[in-house]
Amino acid sequence: MSISKRIVDDFVANDVSFITTVPCKQLAGVIDEVEARPEIFHIPANKEDEGMGLCAGAFMGGKRPAIIMQNTAIGVTINTLATLTQFYRMPLPMLISYRGELREPVACQVEMAVHTKALLAQLNIPTYHFHWQKDVEEFDNILKYTFMCNKPVAILTDANFWGGYGDQ
Amino acid sequence: MIRSEILRDIAPILRDHLVVCNIGLPSQELHMIDDQPTNFYMLGTMGLSSSIGLGLALAQPKTVISIDGDGSVLTNLGTLPTIANNLADNYILLIIDNGSYGSTGDQPTYAGKKTSLTAVAKACGCENVVEVQDKDCGPALQAAIDSKKMTVIVCKCDSGNIKLPVITMDPVVIRHRFMQAVAS
Numbered sequence: 001m002s003i004s005k006r007i008v009d010d011f012v013a014n015d016v017s018f019i020t021t022v023p024c025k026q027l028a029g030v031i032d033e034v035e036a037r038p039e040i041f042h043i044p045a046n047k048e049d050e051g052m053g054l055c056a057g058a059f060m061g062g063k064r065p066a067i068i069m070q071n072t073a074i075g076v077t078i079n080t081l082a083t084l085t086q087f088y089r090m091p092l093p094m095l096i097s098y099r100g101e102l103r104e105p106v107a108c109q110v111e112m113a114v115h116t117k118a119l120l121a122q123l124n125i126p127t128y129h130f131h132w133q134k135d136v137e138e139f140d141n142i143l144k145y146t147f148m149c150n151k152p153v154a155i156l157t158d159a160n161f162w163g164g165y166g167d168q
Numbered sequence: 169m170i171r172s173e174i175l176r177d178i179a180p181i182l183r184d185h186l187v188v189c190n191i192g193l194p195s196q197e198l199h200m201i202d203d204q205p206t207n208f209y210m211l212g213t214m215g216l217s218s219s220i221g222l223g224l225a226l227a228q229p230k231t232v233i234s235i236d237g238d239g240s241v242l243t244n245l246g247t248l249p250t251i252a253n254n255l256a257d258n259y260i261l262l263i264i265d266n267g268s269y270g271s272t273g274d275q276p277t278y279a280g281k282k283t284s285l286t287a288v289a290k291a292c293g294c295e296n297v298v299e300v301q302d303k304d305c306g307p308a309l310q311a312a313i314d315s316k317k318m319t320v321i322v323c324k325c326d327s328g329n330i331k332l333p334v335i336t337m338d339p340v341v342i343r344h345r346f347m348q349a350v351a352s
Contacts, residue, residue, distance in 0.1 A: 018227060041226060043254050045219075046246030053216030054250070057188070057223025057232075060208065060347050065223070083212025084220075088343040 003162070004029035006136055007095070012039045014143040016066045016093070018058040020044070020051035024070040024097040026162045031068060048073035049080040052092065059090050064147060066093040071100070071116045071156065072109075081123055085152045092152040093143055098129065101158035120154050127154040130161040169302035170328035171237075171264050172197045178306045182207075185313065186350060188221040188234045192271030194264070198235070199335050205349040209335055209342050215244035218261050222251055225259035228350060231313055232258060238265040238279035245288070251320070252293030260312045261320045262305075268327035286322045294320045302326070 001009075007030055011019065020043045021031050035042045041063075045051030048069045055065035073096070085092050099106070100113025120127045126149075128142055129135075139155065146153040169177070171194060179202040188208045189195045195209040210217055218241065221234030241247065241263055251261060267280020279285050286299040296317050300308045302325035312319035335342075 018223070043223075043226070043250070046250060047244075049213075049216065050219045050244055050246050050250065053213070053219025053244075053247075054223035054226075056216075057220040057225070058227040059223075060220075060343065060350055061224045061227025062347075062351060063227040080213050080216065084210075084216065087212060088339045090343070 002029065003133055003136060004033040007139060008033040008037055008040070010140045010143060011066060012037060013140065014064065014147070016064045016143065017041060018043070018055065018063040018065040019068060020054050020065070021068040022046075022048050022051060022070065022073065024099065026097040026099070026157070026159065027068055027070070027095075030095070034068070047076060049077045052077055052080045052085060055092055056084055056088070056090055059092075064091070066095065068095045070097045072112045074116055074119050075112060078119065078123065081125070081152055086123070089150045090152075091147045091150045093146045094152060094154045096154055096156050098156035098158040101160070102131075103159035103164045116156065125152050125154050127156065130155060130157045133161060135161065170326050170330075171266055171270060172201070172330045174264060174302055174305050174323060174325055176201050178309055181306060181309050181313070182233060185231045185233050186224065188217050188224065188232065190217040190236050190240050193329055193332075194235055194237060196332050196335055197330070200332050205345045208346045209337070211335060211339055211342075215240045218247040218251065219244065221261065222247070222254065222256060222259055224350070225256035226254060229258060230350065231260070232256075233260045233262055233309070236261060236263050237270065238263060238267060238285055239269040239277045241285055242277055242279060242283075248289050248292035248294060248320075251318070252295070255318055257316050257318050259318050260309070262309060263320065263322045264325060265322050266325050266327040270327060270329050274327045274329070280327075289320045289322070294318075296320065297322070299324065
């Protein structure tokens with residue numbers, strides 16, 4: 001089973017039915033899988049804070065939401081995470097492409113990678129880092145944990161987890 | 169008319185529907201004029217009223233009205249293509265366009281200069297975009313509700329604020345009360 005299919009199976013098994021995405025090369029497979037599933041309403045967002053607003057609305061409408069985005073988005077969404085998702089105590093699984101980690105070919109990506117975990121820690125956001133493919137086995141438990149505690153939770157998935165960039 | 173006068177005017181229409189209200193003075197005014205469990209007051213996060221309302225409309229069948237301002241829509245301009253491309257016929261975006269950032273001291277916005285949010289919304293693909301003057305807001309809102317078509321209303325009005333207190337209700341209480349109203 002592909003890693004993308006496994007992840008989306010876990011979303012569906014946990015009744016996540018509203019997913020917003022802002023693309024990243026590493027996330028292309030999982031976004032395709034989200035789009036393909038009839039159980040999930042997929043709504044691409046133009047910016048990640050917009051996506052978090054959509055998720056907040058969907059949650060209040062009775063759906064379990066999730067956002068799929070790149071770690072650079074942490075720089076975009078700190079205010080939204082603090083004053084919307086956390087302030088109103090809403091659950092939000094954030095499946096995050098962790099660019100700028102091992103096997104990263106683009107130097108600029110490292111500049112946000114070095115701040116990513118520190119920013120998430122400063123926000124008291126529970127954070128998990130998937131480096132090996134077997135780490136995906138935690139995903140189901142992380143989703144259950146997120147909807148148990150009504151918090152945003154970050155799942156950082158690096159290039160090694162996704163299988164690297166081939167010859168780049 | 170200024171925004172608070174429009175809200176007072178349309179409050180009898182709003183009270184029967186789910187309302188997501190913009191940060192700052194708009195929420196404070198609506199809270200003072202006609203507090204309802206069906207009102208979701210934004211206490212922070214400028215720009216996301218339209219996004220929260222769209223997410224809510226897509227997730228359940230009741231009519232949702234997002235009350236936004238011209239400054240807030242300019243902050244989150246990417247919302248208009250998302251609204252246009254994800255049709256929710258139970259969704260109305262009401263932009264109260266007074267050409268200024270009211271909550272911060274009435275600094276002018278670009279919507280009060282060369283930029284037409286009506287034209288922007290149309291260019292983004294929104295199919296039902298109505299521009300009205302302040303006194304016509306109520307009939308336009310009622311017509312949009314009755315049409316059961318996703319509608320963007322741009323209501324042009326004067327800038328100006330009234331003195332009123334901040335909302336002291338806890339955000340989790342606002343959210344919980346609202347979710348109970350959504351589910352009822």
